[in-house]
Amino acid sequence: MFEIEIKHVLKSFDNKKVLKDINFSVKEGEMITLLGPSGCGKSTTLKIIAGLLMPEQGDVLFNGRSVLNIPVAKRGAVIVFQEYLLFPHMTVEDNIGFGLKMAKMPKNKRAERVKKMLQLVQLEACSKKLPDELSGGQKQRVAIARALAIEPQVLLLDEPFSNLDIRLRETMRSFICELQKKLKITTILVTHDKEEALMVSDRIAVMLDGEIAQYSVPMELYETPISPRVADFLGEKNYICGNIDNGVFYCCFGKYKVHTNKQEEVKAMIKPEDVEMMPLDHKRAIQGRVKQKRYTGDRMHYIIISKEMEIKCITTLKSVFEIGEEVSLDILWDKVVFYQKNK
Amino acid sequence: MKRIKKSGYTLLMNTIIFILGFPLIVLVIWSFTKRWPWPCMFPKAFGIRSFQYMISPGSNTLQVLIGSIWLSIVVTLITLLISIPAARALGIYHFKGKKLFKMAILAPIIVPPVATGMGIHVAFIKMGLVNTFMGVVLVHLIPCLPYGVRILTNTFEITGKSMEMQAKVLGASGLQAFFYITLPLIAPGLMAASSLVFIVSFSQYFLTFLIGGGNVITFSMMMFPYIQSGDRMMASAYSLVFVLTIFVLLIVMEKIVKRYYKTHNHFYI
Numbered sequence: 153m154f155e156i157e158i159k160h161v162l163k164s165f166d167n168k169k170v171l172k173d174i175n176f177s178v179k180e181g182e183m184i185t186l187l188g189p190s191g192c193g194k195s196t197t198l199k200i201i202a203g204l205l206m207p208e209q210g211d212v213l214f215n216g217r218s219v220l221n222i223p224v225a226k227r228g229a230v231i232v233f234q235e236y237l238l239f240p241h242m243t244v245e246d247n248i249g250f251g252l253k254m255a256k257m258p259k260n261k262r263a264e265r266v267k268k269m270l271q272l273v274q275l276e277a278c279s280k281k282l283p284d285e286l287s288g289g290q291k292q293r294v295a296i297a298r299a300l301a302i303e304p305q306v307l308l309l310d311e312p313f314s315n316l317d318i319r320l321r322e323t324m325r326s327f328i329c330e331l332q333k334k335l336k337i338t339t340i341l342v343t344h345d346k347e348e349a350l351m352v353s354d355r356i357a358v359m360l361d362g363e364i365a366q367y368s369v370p371m372e373l374y375e376t377p378i379s380p381r382v383a384d385f386l387g388e389k390n391y392i393c394g395n396i397d398n399g400v401f402y403c404c405f406g407k408y409k410v411h412t413n414k415q416e417e418v419k420a421m422i423k424p425e426d427v428e429m430m431p432l433d434h435k436r437a438i439q440g441r442v443k444q445k446r447y448t449g450d451r452m453h454y455i456i457i458s459k460e461m462e463i464k465c466i467t468t469l470k471s472v473f474e475i476g477e478e479v480s481l482d483i484l485w486d487k488v489v490f491y492q493k494n495k
Numbered sequence: 496m497k498r499i500k501k502s503g504y505t506l507l508m509n510t511i512i513f514i515l516g517f518p519l520i521v522l523v524i525w526s527f528t529k530r531w532p533w534p535c536m537f538p539k540a541f542g543i544r545s546f547q548y549m550i551s552p553g554s555n556t557l558q559v560l561i562g563s564i565w566l567s568i569v570v571t572l573i574t575l576l577i578s579i580p581a582a583r584a585l586g587i588y589h590f591k592g593k594k595l596f597k598m599a600i601l602a603p604i605i606v607p608p609v610a611t612g613m614g615i616h617v618a619f620i621k622m623g624l625v626n627t628f629m630g631v632v633l634v635h636l637i638p639c640l641p642y643g644v645r646i647l648t649n650t651f652e653i654t655g656k657s658m659e660m661q662a663k664v665l666g667a668s669g670l671q672a673f674f675y676i677t678l679p680l681i682a683p684g685l686m687a688a689s690s691l692v693f694i695v696s697f698s699q700y701f702l703t704f705l706i707g708g709g710n711v712i713t714f715s716m717m718m719f720p721y722i723q724s725g726d727r728m729m730a731s732a733y734s735l736v737f738v739l740t741i742f743v744l745l746i747v748m749e750k751i752v753k754r755y756y757k758t759h760n761h762f763y764i
Contacts, residue, residue, distance in 0.1 A: 204660055224663045237661040241679045250675070251665035302666055 153338050154214040154228065154305040155180045156201065161210035163196055170196050172362045174210070178355075181336035183329070185349040188359035189385065194342040197359070198308050201340065202229045214305070225254070229306035230299040234314055236291045238283035244270075244294050245279045251302035269297040272331070289320045296328065300335070307332070307339045313348065325352060346386050350374060358382050376489050383421050383489070390422040390463050393493060401485075404459050406437045408485050417493040424464040428482040429454065429473060436480035438463075442473050456481065519738070525731035545732035556717065560740065563714040566628070567696040570635040574692045575685065577636070578643035585644070586651025600644050603637045611637070612705050619706055626710040634706045635699055639692045646691065650684025686752050690745050697741060714740075 156178040163171040170193045178184050186194040199205040201212055203224035211218050219227055230251075238247050246253075248269050252262045270276045273293040283291060292312065299307060312328070313321045329352050332339050343349055349356050350370045357367040366378040377383035380391070394403030396418050401410045403420070412418075432439065440458030447453075452472065454465045456479060463481065473479055525531075529542035549556045584590075585597060603611075615634060616625065624630035658680060662672040678685075700715045707713070718733035 202664055204664070225666045225668055229664075231661075231664050233657065233661065235657070237657055239658065239662075239676055250662070250667075254662075254666040254668075254671055254675075298665065 153180045153336055155216070156306060156338060156340070157211075157213040157216070158197070158201070159211045159213065161197070161200060161207045161212070163193075163200065163205065163207050170362050171200075171207070174359075174362075174364060176357050176364055176367050178338055178340060181338055182354045183332050183339040183341065183352065184355045184357060185341045185343060185353035186357050186359055187343060187346060187349040187385075190344055192359045193362040194344075194359050195310055198231060198310055198340065198342050201306070202231045202308055203227045204231075227306075228304055229308055230302065230304040231308040231310055232295050232299050232312050234311040236283075236295040236315075238286075238291055238294055238298075240283050243280050243282055244275065244286070247283065247294055248298045248301050250298060255302065265301055269301045272300070273297040288316055289324060292316065292324055293327075296331070300331070300337075304337065307337045309339065309341045311343055312341075314343070314345070321348075328352075358385060360385065375487070377421070380419065380421060380491055388424060388464055390424060390427065392420045392422065392461075394418060394420060396490070401490075404461075405483075408483075410485055410488065410490070412490045414490045414492060418490045419493050421489045421491060422483055423487065424453070424466040426484040426487045427463060427465040428484070429456070429465055429467055429471070430480050430482065431471075432478045433480045436482060438481040438483070440479060440481060442475050442477050442479060445473070445475060519735075522731045522735050522738075525727050526735050528728055542728075545728045548729070549732060549736070556736075559712055559717050560714050560736070562712070563697065564740065564744070566631065566635070566711070566713060567693050569632050570639055570696040571689050571693045573632065574636060574639045574643040574696075575689060577640060578647050578688065579681075581644050582647030583651050585648045586654075587656045597648070601641050604641050608638060608702055612702060616705055625706060626708040628711055631703055631707045631711045631713075634702045635696045638699065638702070639695050642691045642695060643688045646688040647681065647684055650681045650688075654680045682752055686749060690748065693744065694741055697737075 158174055158176050161171055161174040162169070174193075174197055176184075186197060188194050196205060200207050203219070203222065206220070212220060214228070239250065242250065245266055249262050249266045252265060257265070266279075267276075270279055273296060275290060275293055275297070278286060278290060278294075283294070286294065292315075295312075309328070313324055316324060325348065341349070341352065350373075353370060355367065355369055356373050358365045358373065360381055365382045366373060373382075374386055377386060380389075383389050392403050392405070394401055395416060396402075396410070396412065396414055399409060399411070401408045401418070401420065430436070438458055440456040440463065442454055443457045443462070444455040445452055450469070451466050452469060454467065454473065456463045456465055458481065465481070524538065526545055527541050527543065528538040529540035529544070531538040548554050581600075585593065585600075612634075615637075619625045619630050619634070624633065654677070658676050659672045662676045663669070667675065697713075698715055699713070700719060703711065703713050704716060707716075714733075714737060718730060718737065721730040721733060
């Protein structure tokens with residue numbers, strides 16, 4: 153399996169810079185995710201790795217060797233696109249065998265491999281069907297089987313789940329994850345769905361505006377985003393401005409002991425789930441009034457007004473508060489992340 | 496309500512079929528008419544003189560017909576050969592002046608061939624292409640290319656290049672991707688383009704006459720004198736054969752394409 157390295161890759165379309173100096177590496181057999189909003193350049197990066205696009209500058213290395221001069225067909229990286237792109241005039245069997253046919257594999261060997269692939273994706277019954285006759289999930293599985301049939305060194309998945317309904321997405325996701333772990337193929341997944349990224353990847357690269365903003369393991373990414381932009385992309389956040397002096401954070405809600413080496417003016421990022429709500433208790437420092445609540449099934453999202461600030465809070469359904477009710481808030485200060493204020 | 500709608504639809508369809516088919520019926524009647532004097536509603540006498548003449552060895556009709564079909568097939572093939580890459584470029588790639596190219600490709604339809612024909616004639620005399628089969632084929636390309644390129648451009652716009660990209664990612668070379676993937680995908684467009692191009696070439700009269708100089712005789716040139724001289728019986732008979740030839744060829748072509756590629760309605764997804 154290959155180790156991938158992307159070095160200083162630049163790409164622009166019509167004078168618009170789509171990728172500005174992209175750098176990251178993927179270890180052998182690792183599954184990483186390129187996470188970012190649409191139009192941030194994730195798919196372009198994927199196409200450059202596969203060889204469908206040429207970068208203006210920079211290099212793509214597989215196992216330490218540049219592959220820019222190797223044509224798409226010989227690179228050993230396969231993309232599975234969002235639209236599956238099954239060849240409509242070929243049966244499922246022929247679709248899966250297409251890559252093998254191109255590689256001039258003898259017919260009997262090809263049939264054997266196709267059969268194995270069909271078993272792997274549990275579609276033995278559909279081998280003679282045309283893509284038109286398949287459901288979304290089945291098409292997806294054929295696309296995966298077709299890509300895996302040629303035993304690629306690198307598997308590139310371009311939003312492969314976004315055309316599926318939620319339940320199917322769940323199934324396919326774990327299916328592909330298991331497959332990847334079993335076959336140990338170096339995999340890059342592109343998605344805009346943060347939950348998907350957090351669930352499946354070994355590491356996540358957050359891409360914003362053609363740059364990698366942060367590249368770390370899922371938990372680290374979510375708990376300590378490197379900048380407010382990354383934090384905001386991962387979900388709505390609360391920000392409180394204040395000053396830090398000798399490990400004490402001073403803000404409009406009082407002073408708190410915190411662990412950070414940041415100094416002076418800072419912005420504290422507080423995740424809504426790190427805000428605890430409780431019935432009014434005057435001993436607590438922060439009091440407020442519930443302005444809005446939204447029910448999402450397993451959670452309740454509140455907006456609380458306190459000292460003319462809106463504080464977002466996400467809680468479980470253990471205790472429910474009404475709109476207009478006075479409440480007290482507790483912030484888990486050891487989970488708060490501080491940023492320099494000018495950032 | 497639904498029934499009224501349905502019967503209205505049937506009525507409309509039947510009217511259209513009648514309007515399209517009626518001239519053909521007249522043609523059939525005329526080709527068997529010996530005498531049809533003025534105030535009479537129906538012909539006075541029937542005969543098969545026209546068809547007798549047509550199959551008589553002296554008339555050369557069959558030979559000219561076959562030659563004409565051959566010429567148009569060659570023109571169609573060359574047109575497709577030029578149109579496929581051109582249309583691919585216009586349909587898939589982005590480049591400066593693309594819109595201008597798209598417009599310019601229609602020029603032969605907008606500018607009458609008479610205007611350009613004379614110049615081409617002179618040029619062809621210099622090149623020794625006049626009175627030759629090749630010369631006629633070349634000059635037929637002029638009115639045929641716009642149709643070929645335009646139809647296939649639309650086809651490529653719909654097909655896009657993603658399927659080809661997928662094929663390449665799976666290890667296909669450029670040629671393999673074209674023959675295994677693109678060609679079957681554009682087959683319906685190819686069908687449409689080649690039928691239209693064939694018809695355009697097959698019905699050319701003026702350009703064939705000018706460049707062929709009487710040396711290369713096509714079927715439409717053969718029937719023209721009859722239409723001009725008012726021999727309605729002969730003219731109708733020839734017209735009938737003309738129409739039938741195209742009809743039969745189109746059906747044959749479609750059958751062949753359908754057999755090669757199971758055109759499963761996948762084109763307009």
